[in-house]
Amino acid sequence: MEAGPSSSAAAAPPPPPPPAIPTSTHQGIWADASPLLAAACRDLQDGELVHGENFSLFAAMSALEIMDPKMDSGVERSGYNSIEEAIEDGVAPIPLSLDRTLDVQRSIDVMDHLLSCEATWHKGHTLAQTVFTCIYLMRMERTSSHAALNSFCRILRATCYAVISVVSTARTHEEEDLFTMSFGLPLRDEGDEKCLSILNSVEETISRQLRACKAPALSKKKTLEGLESLQDNPELEEDYCRALLCRLRFRKHFYHVVTCMRKPQGRGLELAQKHVASCLTELRLMLKSQEFLKSQSNITLQQGDENCTTASGCQPVGFDASLNSRLLSPTPPRAVKVLSWSDAIRYFEKLLHDLDTICASSLDPVLENVLHFIVQFQKSVPDLVSRAFLQTLLVQDGKLYGQNLFSDVISRALSLPDIIGDKEFQMNEFVVQLGQLVTNLLKILCTNTAWQRRKLGKSLQDWGTISIQLELALKREFGETRDVLHHENMCMRVSKQLLLWTQEHAYWVASRFLTLGFELDLYSPGEYCMVYWYMYVVFTKLIEKMQLRVLASSETSRRKGKKKKDHSKDSARDTTFTSSCLLLQCYVLLSEGLSMMLAVLRNESRSFQLPSIFNTEQERFMQHFDLLLKARVPEHISYYSFKESSSRAGIADLLKYNFFKEIQKILPSLRGSFANEPEKLAELRRIEQVAEHNRIALNIISQVGAGDPSLRETSQEVEPASLRKHGRGHAHGRPQKSPSPLRLLSREASSGAQHQAAEMAGKVVCVTGASGYIASWIVKLLLARGYTVRATVRDTADPKKTLHLTTLDGAKDRLHLFKASLLDEGSFDAAVDGCETVFHTASPFYHNVKDPKAELLDPAVKGTLNVLGSCKKASIKKVVVTSSMAAVAYNGKPRTPEVIVDETWFSDPQICEKNQQWYVLSKTLAEEAAWKFSRDNGFEIVTINPAMVIGPLLQPTLNTSAEAVLKLINGSSSTYPNFSFGWVNVKDVALAHILAYEVPSASGRYCLVERICHYSEVVNTIRKMYPTISLPDKCADDKPFVPTYQVSKEKIRSLGIELIPLETSIKETIESLKEKGFVTFDSSNL
């Protein structure tokens, strides 16, 4: 954990005493300002900061951090004040030793340590703290008399410079910026372009020395003339020559690799590959030289060579780790541990293999293959340098590989070879934008996976936006009709295919985004259910779009009457297409199966749940998929879609659609088609393993039942393990595309967002009184499910009644406001005509009426008949009517804690009238009238009978039932009423309305009461959650508390609704009231 400044780099010389403050320099006179500062400080209180126009917060922070040993990288560093001081002190002698043998030995140590430093730099530290801790490199002119060291340093510096330029050309970003920061170091100097020729001549000399010492004694004399040996000990000459040669040659070839890769055109990549091979050879020779170098070092290694930064195990001369630390301010010191020499060799081996993979790429211009190549490449977890090379290769001068226009890449992807090079296509604004998106996508895919995921998430917005724009343009230009195949023109075909292609790529990006979450460990097991659910949705969409695109393009080629030889090409492409489709289908089944299995475990054994005091699963869902939801990838997805499909999943469904068995059926044929692709076969094996594990798990669950306690442990342990395996396997797989029947997580009507969107899109429904509390929620849920909603309000021009509706998701396209009033006969005709169903919610609700007939009874009863009349005219088959518990429970029968009220109860109008319960009466009469109308006219109604409805408010105004809660918390009363009410959450009420329509078997009445409780209990519940709010603490009268009773939940459960607990509803109501500003709590109370 500790990363303080104490753990600094290796190889620091013993610290000299700190230098005294110089009294005068050529820049001016130094004076002691301490007394002045002390005096100034006396005016400051603790915690105060000096603040001035030229002394900002940042300056204050920096000032405080200077001299703080934890923060100031310049302070408390042992070492020299300047390079010159170090050189004067003999830290970096030239020659390295007067003993010529020792000089060679030490030069090799310097070279080795530099290699370790270079690898450390590549791994993410600053150049200043790694390679440029070398004094020889910092003052290279001093080395000119030392040919070997000079040539090595020069080409190393040139290489560093070239690598920096590649990495800066490629997209870099905050975490990797360190790499390219040069801090004003001497990175370039005149003569660096000659580094190769200098190195060549040194290499030549040493090879001659090597040849000389190997030559037989006779000819030795001859060759020795004019040629000095490398060092003085003839016994060691050959080994030292070899050790030096492989190090110099490695530098030479590596420099070639770096420069050749910048020129992919011509034979650049081919040449680079040759140099990569040579580099690897020299690295092996370097390793081989280690034994000899160790034997000469006379050092008994204490730490073992795993920590040594040189082959010999000796500390190198000429390095000072603290020299450049002052350059790094104001960033706090970053601890640098230089890699060991053997790790550095391993690093370079990996780097070279990665570069080789890049060089071997075929410069294939088919985008699909390019994407596959990058994803495949990222599997080996390449480091920054190779990723930067890949990126600069892929995108150069705004073209793919510097040679293919992205508009051509797109037209190729659309299977429209004819428009390659077509100027009009190239200039099309959508094509230009898409080209930019593809360019960005390629760049993003080359970054580290953490950054990649963030960028992909953000780019989804762009993909989503352009999809919508394309769709709108298509509609605008060619109308809404889809069935125009016969006379469609080229332009329309291109637009359509472009749209499909864009949507497909939006889903591709989404699938990569989701799978990377597994690689990065962003999901916790409790969230797997929703993650797999979303993956399933995205994969399914991806398959669908891909199929449509391929269908469209084969249509194009068929109509063009292709020549015969093209057909064979097509069929080969079709086979590839089919097998990648099937592979993706495996992933669809896998994510669907896993999600459903987790849902079942959760529903039946209460494992994998996400309890939290501060939020709910919904907030987690919204956060994880925020970017996807915002980008509408896909449309009409919300937490409710997930909740509805998962909350009903039962073990029977799981067994019915045995997803894992399905996968095992697909695999054999896939194995055949991927017989020549080992990486694909490995992927298939991983899929098979996961499918098999989960098939067994499923068998166990079905035998013992999901609720079995023994299973709970097994599932908690075994399940996530296999899931992670899947996650990994999957993350590596290219999210391919393939056809699939749309399969639902749960086949119950109303579930499965996918299905919903497809089936409900275009269904038109009407909501009366839409600005009201419950109705707003109905509208919101309907829009989220893909319906087109006609909303009636009395005044379409009043923003207080409509703004909260028109700003709902989906409202822009699918919400239509209609003006209608309950008592204006026929005023609902226009809104209702052509609807699949009507949700009739309009009915007044308030107390304290002066004229009950005019204010409550007429609008409720006549209004209901008015609306139903319009429905009858429009031949609507089923209407959902908002009634109330008021129409159920008031029949004079006693209501005590053991009484269970259910749907067979009806309120008695006479009793209501007698008690002057006008609202109750209005609802009772209205429902009665509705049933009579239904019987007389032979059309079906369903009534929803909720009690006191609370929960979040969508509308800006206060409604009566929320007011009941508000009165308790706003300090307006010191007592609470002596009533017992039933309570229910508005979200449940709204959902019940929709399910009453969607579920074909739904009929009759549905009572909705989560719990009946006395006001005193409500107050206590609030007090527990909000201990600091002052609440009424006395009952309004001294009579015994009005007793509670029960309301049956059996019927509403048959619609699949588990009612939200009262505590949650109260909390949501209070938070909503707070948010909307109906109540504020004085924070001093808290």
Next chain:
Amino acid sequence: MSAAVGCGASSSLSRGGGGTEEGGEIAYVSYGGEQHLPLVMSLVDAELSEPYSIFTYRYFVYLWPQLTFLAFDAKDGKCVGTVVCKMGEHRGAFRGYIAMLVVLKPYRGRGIATELVTRSIRVMMESGCEEVTLEAEVTNKGALALYGRLGFIRAKRLYRYYLNGVDAFRLKLLFPRPDPGLPPMMIGSERDDQQMDSPYL
């Protein structure tokens, strides 16, 4: 920033009131002034990997003293844990941020960190924060488990975020809100006579 906490499986959440808790052993105190600063600093310096200057501490405790809490061992008065936070506008959202959370090793696994951080989060929530964020090292299993239980998700992975080269997770807690898509509402208290709520009276 960071956290050094235990992975107490038995996290007892949300107990009201102040004073001594956790079996009568630990007392929780809101930041009370300069005398607490050295306690906070020494705990964080000793347990967390990132170096902070005194400025950093002052920045937090002077601007948001109500979000800093300390835990004391009631027996000997030793400070055994602390949480330091801030809150403010961030890209259009009012957001809380947990900067430092520390509990001394021998005291971990007893729910002290959970209690400390829960207190801060509650203040944030009541002050109108929409969300709370923090960073934690990917290797800090204790902290990740603790925040997971409180409803945080791992929103992002931050590559080599810490000075020691370790990746971090950005953790986020979103508070429930009625509807995220709505613009600020006009406040009105007049009755809407087309409401159709339906209690019975």
